[in-house]
Amino acid sequence: MIKTKRTGQWLQIVVPHEWDGLTVNQLFRETWQAPKKLTHQFRTENKIICEGNRVNWNLPLTVGTTLQLHLFEEEAPQFQPFYQELSVLFEDDHVLIVNKPPFINTHPNDPINENNTLINAATFYLLTKGESANVRQIHRLDRDTSGAILFAKHALAGAILDKMLEQRKIKRTYIAAVHGLLKQKKGTLNMPIGRDRHHAVRRRVSQSGQAAITHFQVIHENKQKKISYLKCWLETGRTHQIRVHLSHFGHPLVGDTLYGGEPIINRQALHAAKLEFFHPFTQEFIEIHAPLTDLPEIFKMIDISKM
Numbered sequence: 001m002i003k004t005k006r007t008g009q010w011l012q013i014v015v016p017h018e019w020d021g022l023t024v025n026q027l028f029r030e031t032w033q034a035p036k037k038l039t040h041q042f043r044t045e046n047k048i049i050c051e052g053n054r055v056n057w058n059l060p061l062t063v064g065t066t067l068q069l070h071l072f073e074e075e076a077p078q079f080q081p082f083y084q085e086l087s088v089l090f091e092d093d094h095v096l097i098v099n100k101p102p103f104i105n106t107h108p109n110d111p112i113n114e115n116n117t118l119i120n121a122a123t124f125y126l127l128t129k130g131e132s133a134n135v136r137q138i139h140r141l142d143r144d145t146s147g148a149i150l151f152a153k154h155a156l157a158g159a160i161l162d163k164m165l166e167q168r169k170i171k172r173t174y175i176a177a178v179h180g181l182l183k184q185k186k187g188t189l190n191m192p193i194g195r196d197r198h199h200a201v202r203r204r205v206s207q208s209g210q211a212a213i214t215h216f217q218v219i220h221e222n223k224q225k226k227i228s229y230l231k232c233w234l235e236t237g238r239t240h241q242i243r244v245h246l247s248h249f250g251h252p253l254v255g256d257t258l259y260g261g262e263p264i265i266n267r268q269a270l271h272a273a274k275l276e277f278f279h280p281f282t283q284e285f286i287e288i289h290a291p292l293t294d295l296p297e298i299f300k301m302i303d304i305s306k307m
Contacts (some may be wrong), residue, residue, distance in 0.1 A: 002282050006093050010049075013281065015061045024048060024067075027058045032280070033163045038155060042069075071154045077131040078108040079111065081127055082120035088287045089148060091124060092158040094281055095224070096122060096135065099290045100149045102267050103269040106140040110307075122151055138165055139172070139237055147174070147272025160280040171276040171307060174232045174242060177269035177298050178251040179261060182228050185218040188246040193238045202258055205239045205248045212238040214245045220301055229302060242270060254298060265298060273304045 003014040019027060028039045042048055047070035048055045055067070072093065086101035100118055102107065108114035124136045136158035140152040150170070152158035164170050194209025196202040203209075213235035220229040228251065231243050240259075246252060247259035255261050256268035275288045289305050 001284050005279055006072065007068075007133055009070055010068045011071045011093070012236060013069065015063055015065045015067060016240040017063050019061050020063045021060045023058050023060055024050075024055050027061070032156070032160050034159050038159055040252065042156075045070075047071075058110070058148045059179060069156070071153075071156055072133075077123045077127070077132075078134050079117075079123045080110070080115040081118050081124035082115045082117070083124050084116070084121040086121055086125050087291075087293070088125075089290060090286065092279075094153055094279070095161070095286075096126075096151040096153055097118065097275060097286075097288050098122060098149050100141055100143050100146055100272075101293060102146045103141050106149060107137055108232045113207060118149065119151070126153070131151045138162060138170070141272055142240065142243075142268075144267035144272075145270045145272065146290075146293065148172075148275040149272070150275060151279075157280055161277075164277060164280070168235055169273075169277060172234055172237075172272055173274040173276075174234075175271050175273045175292075175299065175307070176230045176232055176246065177244060177254040178228050178246050179254060180226055180228060181221055181249045182218055182230075182251060183222060187216060189214045189216065189249060191248060193241060193244050199274070203238070205244060210236070210238055212241050212245065214242055216246075227298075229299070231307060243268060248286060248297075256290055265295060267295075269298050271295075271299070271304075274307050 002016045005012045015272050028034045029214055043057060045253050046054055049068040051065055090097040105117040107119045108117045119137050126133050133153045136152040138161045141149055152161050190213050191205045192207035192209035193203050193212040196204040214235050217231045218228055219231050241254055243253055243259050250259035254269040255265040271292050273290055277286055292299050
């Protein structure tokens with residue numbers, strides 16, 4: 001684990017063995033894979049100090065020396081603060097993980113006229129703690145899907161986590177209840193997804209769509225009600241991906257009327273139960289389980305903490 005410490009607006013990092021011989025330029029471009037614009041900003045604004053002096057971006061680092069990064073600047077929030085009670089699953093100076101309830105959007109579709117979303121609530125939450133941070137959403141969940149959502153609390157954390165998500169280094173595990181008993185108990189659904197030209201919201205499997213890969217495993221069955229309980233994990237993050245794939249597979253989500261599910265509950269039975277990744281700065285392994293706050297009649301037999 002990499003030793004770090006926050007001091008005011010600065011983050012102190014003790015150079016670990018795996019960085020020995022790297023330049024700061026390599027650290028930003030190769031290790032963190034930060035965008036060129038953000039890297040240029042850190043360089044031109046002298047936002048990095050090594051052992052108390054302005055850093056030379058092209059000299060190799062030495063194990064045990066101390067880097068200081070100016071990460072925690074005050075920022076004007078991009079989203080209007082909105083009060084809603086948040087269930088915080090994990091938080092430090094860099095990331096915030098929230099257990100999203102159902103029936104709330106992750107972000108506003110109209111930033112001017114819509115403010116009752118999860119990212120607005122996260123903005124309010126940080127302001128109440130005295131943090132003038134511009135919270136950044138790393139991924140999203142559908143309005144009626146619940147579970148763990150990851151936010152970054154500053155620009156460099158956001159850039160690193162965005163790249164990690166793109167490279168499939170952030171694992172998201174879902175639980176889903178679907179109609180029918182699956183003959184195939186474990187497998188992969190590799191089918192491209194595109195817009196349904198006949199419906200404004202719905203997506204569909206389409207050869208001209210974007211690549212989409214969903215892995216699944218049956219973890220429980222209710223043979224009397226003909227409902228299967230699946231663990232799903234993604235390699236891609238297309239809109240409605242799990243819903244589209246399972247519906248096309250012949251097993252729509254319980255409650256998902258948009259994709260053929262029966263309305264026996266008031267939303268689709270889909271919950272983002274677990275989030276796993278290595279912390280972008282400390283390299284600590286983060287494994288977060290998100291408790292299910294509703295649908296007890298559907299998921300009462302599933303122990304999320306053991307997924």
